[in-house]
Amino acid sequence: MTITHTYSVPAMTCGHCKSSIESEVTQVEGVFAVLVDLDAKTVTVEGGEDQLIRAAIDEAGFDVC
Secondary structure (H helix, E strand, O other): OOOEEEEEOOOOOOHHHHHHHHHHHOOOOOEEEEEEEOOOOEEEEEEOOHHHHHHHHHHOOOOOO
16 A cells, blocks of 8 residues: 655745656655645655655755645
């Protein structure tokens, strides 16, 4: 069973933001899929460990709420 995590990332505003987050989060071990919704300002991730995903979003330059 794969766990799905959803994060609020209010500072995302453009395609570059989306690309940066996708690039970092897809490198996290155990992540199967990443969906960034700029309109809703959310990042939904299938698989992976919560703490590592949060760290990857931070590494991309964004705060998770």
